[in-house]
Amino acid sequence: MTANTRTLSLPVQGMSCASCVAHVERALRELPGVETVAVNLATNKASLTYDPGRATLRDMAHAVDGVGYAVPTAELTLDVRGMTCASCVAHVEGALKEVEGVTTATVNLGLGTARVSFIPGVATAGQMKRAVHDAGYEALERSQGADALDRERQAREEEIRRQGRNLLIAGSIGLIVMIGTFYDMLGPLKALVPEWLSYKWVIGLLTTPIVLGPGRQFFTNSWRGLKHGVTDMNLLYATGIGAAYGIAVINTLFPTAGFGGEGATFFESAALLTAFIILGRWLEALTRGRTSEAIRKLMKLQPKIARVVRDGREAEVPADEVEVGDLILVRPGEGVPVDGTVTDGYSAVDESMLTGESLPVEKKAGDNVIGGTLNKTGAFRFTAGRVGADTALAQIIQLVENAQASKAPIQKLADWVAGHFILGVHMLAGAVFIFWFFFGYRMFFDPNSSFILSPYKLGEIGVFGFSLLLSVTVLVISCPCAVGLATPSAMMAGTGKAAEHGVLFKSAEAIENASKLETIVFDKTGTLTKGEPSVTEVVVSGQWAWAPESQAQAQEGLEDRLLRLGAVTERNSEHPLGEAIVRGAEARGLVLVEPESFNSIPGHGVEARVEGKSVLLGNRKLMRERGVDFGGLMPQAERLEAEGKTVMFVAVEGQPAGLIAVADTLKDDSPEAIRRLHKLGIEVAMITGDNRRTAEAIARQVGIERVLAEVLPQDKAAEVKKLQALGKKVAMVGDGVNDAPALAQADVGMAIGSGTDVAKETGDVILIKDDLRDVVVALEVAKATMRKVKQNLFWAFIYNVLGIPLGAGLFYPFMALVISPELAGLLMAVSSVTVTLNTLLLKGFKPSLRRENKAQRGMGMASSQLAPAAGD
Amino acid sequence: MEHEQIERAVARRSAALYLPISIGAALAFWLAASLVGGYPPVAQIGGAVWVGILSLIVSMPMVTARVKRRAPAP
Numbered sequence: 002m003t004a005n006t007r008t009l010s011l012p013v014q015g016m017s018c019a020s021c022v023a024h025v026e027r028a029l030r031e032l033p034g035v036e037t038v039a040v041n042l043a044t045n046k047a048s049l050t051y052d053p054g055r056a057t058l059r060d061m062a063h064a065v066d067g068v069g070y071a072v073p074t075a076e077l078t079l080d081v082r083g084m085t086c087a088s089c090v091a092h093v094e095g096a097l098k099e100v101e102g103v104t105t106a107t108v109n110l111g112l113g114t115a116r117v118s119f120i121p122g123v124a125t126a127g128q129m130k131r132a133v134h135d136a137g138y139e140a141l142e143r144s145q146g147a148d149a150l151d152r153e154r155q156a157r158e159e160e161i162r163r164q165g166r167n168l169l170i171a172g173s174i175g176l177i178v179m180i181g182t183f184y185d186m187l188g189p190l191k192a193l194v195p196e197w198l199s200y201k202w203v204i205g206l207l208t209t210p211i212v213l214g215p216g217r218q219f220f221t222n223s224w225r226g227l228k229h230g231v232t233d234m235n236l237l238y239a240t241g242i243g244a245a246y247g248i249a250v251i252n253t254l255f256p257t258a259g260f261g262g263e264g265a266t267f268f269e270s271a272a273l274l275t276a277f278i279i280l281g282r283w284l285e286a287l288t289r290g291r292t293s294e295a296i297r298k299l300m301k302l303q304p305k306i307a308r309v310v311r312d313g314r315e316a317e318v319p320a321d322e323v324e325v326g327d328l329i330l331v332r333p334g335e336g337v338p339v340d341g342t343v344t345d346g347y348s349a350v351d352e353s354m355l356t357g358e359s360l361p362v363e364k365k366a367g368d369n370v371i372g373g374t375l376n377k378t379g380a381f382r383f384t385a386g387r388v389g390a391d392t393a394l395a396q397i398i399q400l401v402e403n404a405q406a407s408k409a410p411i412q413k414l415a416d417w418v419a420g421h422f423i424l425g426v427h428m429l430a431g432a433v434f435i436f437w438f439f440f441g442y443r444m445f446f447d448p449n450s451s452f453i454l455s456p457y458k459l460g461e462i463g464v465f466g467f468s469l470l471l472s473v474t475v476l477v478i479s480c481p482c483a484v485g486l487a488t489p490s491a492m493m494a495g496t497g498k499a500a501e502h503g504v505l506f507k508s509a510e511a512i513e514n515a516s517k518l519e520t521i522v523f524d525k526t527g528t529l530t531k532g533e534p535s536v537t538e539v540v541v542s543g544q545w546a547w548a549p550e551s552q553a554q555a556q557e558g559l560e561d562r563l564l565r566l567g568a569v570t571e572r573n574s575e576h577p578l579g580e581a582i583v584r585g586a587e588a589r590g591l592v593l594v595e596p597e598s599f600n601s602i603p604g605h606g607v608e609a610r611v612e613g614k615s616v617l618l619g620n621r622k623l624m625r626e627r628g629v630d631f632g633g634l635m636p637q638a639e640r641l642e643a644e645g646k647t648v649m650f651v652a653v654e655g656q657p658a659g660l661i662a663v664a665d666t667l668k669d670d671s672p673e674a675i676r677r678l679h680k681l682g683i684e685v686a687m688i689t690g691d692n693r694r695t696a697e698a699i700a701r702q703v704g705i706e707r708v709l710a711e712v713l714p715q716d717k718a719a720e721v722k723k724l725q726a727l728g729k730k731v732a733m734v735g736d737g738v739n740d741a742p743a744l745a746q747a748d749v750g751m752a753i754g755s756g757t758d759v760a761k762e763t764g765d766v767i768l769i770k771d772d773l774r775d776v777v778v779a780l781e782v783a784k785a786t787m788r789k790v791k792q793n794l795f796w797a798f799i800y801n802v803l804g805i806p807l808g809a810g811l812f813y814p815f816m817a818l819v820i821s822p823e824l825a826g827l828l829m830a831v832s833s834v835t836v837t838l839n840t841l842l843l844k845g846f847k848p849s850l851r852r853e854n855k856a857q858r859g860m861g862m863a864s865s866q867l868a869p870a871a872g873d
Numbered sequence: 874m875e876h877e878q879i880e881r882a883v884a885r886r887s888a889a890l891y892l893p894i895s896i897g898a899a900l901a902f903w904l905a906a907s908l909v910g911g912y913p914p915v916a917q918i919g920g921a922v923w924v925g926i927l928s929l930i931v932s933m934p935m936v937t938a939r940v941k942r943r944a945p946a947p
Contacts, residue, residue, distance in 0.1 A: 031942075067880070227933050236930060244923070424931055431927040435902070438920055439909060465916035469923060 005054060006036055011047045011061060012122055013040065015070040015222070020423050028064040032056050043489035046122075058102060058120065069225040074104055077126060079115045081108065082139040096136035100128050115140065127321040127389060157286065164283035167215035171276035175269075178207050182269040201253045201268070208268040212246050216275040236423060238278050238826075240430075241477040244469060245822055246271035252466075267470070273823035274477060281830030284837070299398050299500065302355075302373035307338035310382065320372075327385045331376045339372040339388045346381025350374050355394065355503070355769060400505045400767070401496055410513060411488060411790060418484065426479040433809045434472035441810065442467050450817035453807075453824060471810045471819065478804035478825035483832040487793035490836065494843040495786025502848060503754075503769040504779045511765035514748045515783035517730045521678060521776065522709070522721060522743070524735035525689035525696065528753060529703055529773070530665040532736075534577055536585030537646055538662040539564050540637050545658040563659045565591040567651050570609040570616045573599045578647060579607065581663045582618075606649070617652040624650045624657075631657045645691075645698025667703055674773035675704045677850070681780060684729075688712050688720055688743070714739030718746040734776055735764075751776060778848040785846050793836045800832040887940045891932040899925030 013025055022040045029038040029047060034055025040047045049061070062072040081093055090108045097106035097117055102124025108115045117129060133140035177198065184191065184199030197203055220243065223236035245267040253268075307320045308330040315330060320338040323329065328344065331337055337350065349361035352374045361377050364370055370383050373394035389395065442464040450459050459467065492509040499506055506512050523529050539560040568586030571579030572593060586593060596609040596616075605626075606619015617627060621638070624631055629652040631638065638648045638660055646664040650657070678685050686707035689696045696710035709720050717733075721743045724731045733740065733747035741763040744750030752764030753771055768775040806812070807820050903921040906912045912920075 227930070240926070240930065424935065427927050427931050431924060431931070434920070434923060434927070438916075439905070463916060464912065465919045468920070472923070472927075 005052050006050045007053050009049045009051065009058075010122055011049060011058075011065075012073050012120065013045055013047050013065055013070050014073045016040070016042055016045060021070065024068045025065055025070055028068040029061060032060050032064050035061070041489050043486060043493050053101075058123070059104070062104070062120075069222070072120060074118050075121045077117045077119065077129070079117065079126075079129060079133065079140040081115050081133060082141075092136050093133055093138055096132040097129055100124050100132050103129065125321075130322070160286045161283065164279055164286050167218075167279045168276065168283045171211045171215040171272070171279050174207050174211050175272040175276035178204050178211075178269050178272040181207070204268045205250060205253050208246065208249070208272045211272045211275050212242060215279055216242050216271075219278070237426060237476045237479065238274075240427070241473045241822055241826075242271050242274055244473045245274065248466065248469060267822070270473075270822040274826040277823060277826035277830045280827075281833045284830070284834045299373075299394065299401065302336070303394060304336035304338045304373070308332070308335075321389060323385050323388050325385055325388055328382055329385055330380065330382050331370075332380045333376060333378055335376050337370045337372055337374045337376060337383075339385045340392045341370055341383040341386040343368045343370060343381050343383045346379060348379035348381045349377045351377055355397065397500065397505060397769070400507055401500050410510060411794075422479070422484075426476060429479070429805070429809070430472045430475045433475050434468045437468035437471055437810060438464060441813075445814040447817045450813070450819065452821040453818050459819070470822070471808065474808040474820055474822050474825045475805060477822050478808040478820065478828060479801055483797035483800070483829075483836040484794070486833060487797045487836050488790050490840040491786055491789040491793055491843065494840050495782055495789070498786075498843060498846055499779065499782040502775070502778050502782070502851065503772075504775050504782060505767040505769065506779070506783075507765050507767070511749055512783045512786050514730065515732065515766065515779055516787035518683060518732050518749060518780060519729045520684040520686060520724055521732045521734060522686045522688050522724065522747070523705070523773075524717075524733070524737065524740050524743075525687050525691065525699060526665060527736045528734055528740075529671045529687060530667055530699065532665065534581040534647070534663045534665050536564065536581060536661060537664045537666065538641060538660075540634060540641075540660040540662070542634055542657045542659045544633060544656060545653065561589060561591055563651060564589065564661065565593065566611055566614075566616050566653065566658070567618050567649070567661050569593050569596050569611045570599075570607055570618045572596060574601060574607050576607075578649065578663050582649070582661055585661075585663075614654050617655075618649055618661075621648075621650060624652060627652070627655070629655060629657055633657070634660055643694065643698065645695035665699075667699065668771070668773060670772050670774050671703050674776055677774065677777040678780075679704070681777065683780070686724070688717055688733075690714065715742070717743035721746045732776075734773070751779065774850050778850060781848045782846070785843060789840060789843050792839055796835045796839060797832060800828055804828055883937065883941050887933070887937040890940070891929060891936040894932045894936070895925050895929035898928035
């Protein structure tokens with residue numbers, strides 16, 4: 002991406018299959034200035050990178066419109082205050098039109114309103130209000146303006162309603178048509194059905210509203226596409242329904258015309274085919290939205306109102322109008338509206354919705370709070386730090402949306418196949434027709450043959466009717482509608498599921514790559530370890546003679562005394578090791594006084610006067626130079642160093658007093674994360690700039706066998722490359738700026754949420770919490786998602802693979818059975834529904850860690866409930 | 874405006890190609906059915922129409938897309 006490019010998520014309406022995806026992508030890619038395009042059928046969005054100087058939103062909307070689809074727009078009315086004359090109108094209109102995503106803006110001076118037409122998701126009400134504000138006026142959103150989320154839900158509900166209405170008409174009349182068609186086979190039930198219902202012209206009259214009503218969408222959509230040189234699933238349906246209906250009309254009106262006569266009317270085929278296809282569309286609309294529930298859940302987290310304290314008074318303002326620096330009050334049970342830092346108050350906040358952390362997190366002055374989380378117990382006030390699109394929640398939503406709009410390599414292949422399928426199917430339908438017309442009918446036709454799952458005999462059907470029947474069935478049964486949904490629906494569910502557990506995949510490709518990982522390289526400092534040294538051991542010399550000078554000192558142990566002396570000595574030091582000693586002493590509750598004097602010895606240590614005694618603290622070289630003999634403690638010093646710890650020597654009044662060992666300690670969850678990765682069969686390596694001895698000591702503690710030590714920051718990427726050269730799929734987990742090249746080099750770069758922005762920017766996966774076990778969660782979700790993708794592709798193709806030969810009459814010579822067009826339509830509807838329902842199963846997926854935690858909690862509760870009973 | 878003119882020109886040029894292709898395919902089918910013999914006229918004509926429709930559906934998008942690619946950008 003160049004410096005001038007922008008990214009955009011453009012909604013596209015009217016796509017129904019993978020070939021639509023290919024058409025929209027091609028139309029957008031052909032625009033000058035558009036660099037990359039990826040269209041996602043499941044989200045109905047096109048994700049673009051483009052040069053705004055060369056391509057405009059209008060061009061894009063026009064290009065999408067040109068291939069028969071549409072970029073939906075929404076309307077919003079703003080109340081604008083401060084306008085006094087016609088020039089104000091021009092100013093406000095100009096300011097609104099400058100907002101990217103606004104297509105038209107009409108200001109009414111008399112009413113003081115601005116009617117804005119915009120592309121939802123590209124422009125927001127907040128941006129428009131800011132634009133008006135910057136132009137010197139004030140704008141308020143009218144209450145009827147629904148937000149993007151509501152509009153999306155409304156659009157989906159409208160589609161469900163529309164297809165539901167169509168299904169009701171086509172289904173109910175289709176049922177009557179079927180009863181009329183099979184009147185002769187109703188047996189005793191005949192008495193319940195009037196005979197006239199079986200008349201061909203009555204059946205024809207009943208079928209006509211189905212084809213021209215609910216079925217009209219297929220004809221109009223396919224004609225619109227054909228005019229622009231594109232073909233989609235609608236064309237398959239339109240040809241199938243149109244041929245069945247057309248022949249039926251001819252055979253009813255002109256039974257002697259030679260098309261097979263009354264025995265070859267396919268009214269029920271046209272009626273039921275339409276009904277089944279619409280059934281598929283309705284079920285698809287019903288279930289498609291559920292795969293993107295995770296993103297909707299995230300969007301719903303954003304509180305709409307914030308209690309802002311201004312001039313000492315509390316006022317409720319829309320959350321998107323909160324500004325950086327505003328003081329915000331949050332009461333128990335309320336949501337945190339934006340990100341910020343607590344200034345006063347105390348509470349526990351439920352952050353599970355963003356981090357997956359099940360226990361509420363305590364918040365006090367100085368702690369950060371995240372917008373979208375839920376305040377549980379107390380009240381607190383905080384200063385807004387990040388608002389609008391900068392909040393963590395907004396960025397998470399953006400990341401998840403981007404990931405859902407992106408394409409995995411496997412999906413690109415599926416789309417290519419589906420995109421070229423339609424024309425191939427029409428060619429196949431032509432070949433099937435020609436074969437049965439010239440050869441097949443003469444050689445194999447049996448008047449006693451019938452349709453599968455139907456007692457309806459083919460009887461007197463002629464060569465043309467029979468060939469046409471098989472040709473139409475091939476068209477209908479070949480529809481690759483489920484192929485277009487197979488991958489994106491699973492990816493949407495997978496990215497959403499991962500986000501629920503605090504793992505953000507930035508693209509579908511990251512999921513696919515993560516599912517294939519063989520080796521994971523962990524950065525050491527700050528990733529496996531806490532990233533700051535702490536005191537691990539205090540060793541007191543047996544030679545250290547010390548007499549307590551006070552009651553308090555008498556109660557103090559020798560170790561604490563040594564640590565306290567060391568901490569007081571280091572109190573004014575800024576060296577990380579010195580700070581670690583101070584923290585260590587404070588953690589033990591030791592009281593630290595000011596040293597009487599302090600002197601830093603660069604590169605060696607420090608010396609100070611504490612409680613009237615001279616204290617020397619530093620490395621071995623310093624002690625040697627000052628002539629302090631630590632010979633008696635050397636075995637312990639060497640043992641500690643072999644464990645990767647840094648040893649500080651402490652001498653009091655020129656005599657060896659003891660050792661203080663300091664080390665960067667492992668995060669609590671690191672060993673468990675590594676153990677779980679090993680269980681998954683993943684090879685784990687650690688990369689660090691530390692010397693080999695220190696690195697191996699840490700690796701031993703955490704359970705890592707492969708150590709890449711003494712690697713300079715700039716060489717980390719090269720080490721990852723070496724592993725890739727061995728043919729391995731490698732992930733890199735890191736947190737720092739120096740990890741960024743390695744994160745970019747790896748097949749999957751995983752950045753820790755507490756890490757630097759550069760690392761998060763570069764990584765393909767972000768672990769929101771500072772918990773390495775989420776690497777395991779990421780892998781498990783990725784594997785589960787790809788399993789689902791493969792299952793979906795199987796279900797999408799298996800119907801076609803089995804159905805096409807059946808539809809083409811391959812088995813007819815042996816079985817004297819053909820598949821009817823309506824059964825073919827039903828099979829295709831079932832195919833789409835199978836894929837979507839299979840994807841929905843992913844909603845129940847839980848990573849092993851969460852499952853086990855839940856089971857443990859359950860056992861804990863059970864045992865706590867059992868305990869009193871046992872006592873009784 | 875210019876864009877619409879180009880669209881119309883593309884549509885005209887494409888039709889000049891795909892219509893003869895489809896009619897040609899239909900005529901070829903009719904000719905083959907006549908030469909083989911034994912088919913009622915309605916089957917011959919119906920078959921030719923169906924083959925013509927399928928040829929039109931196959932050739933129309935292919936030809937239009939190709940002509941569009943070669944047309945000058947608006």
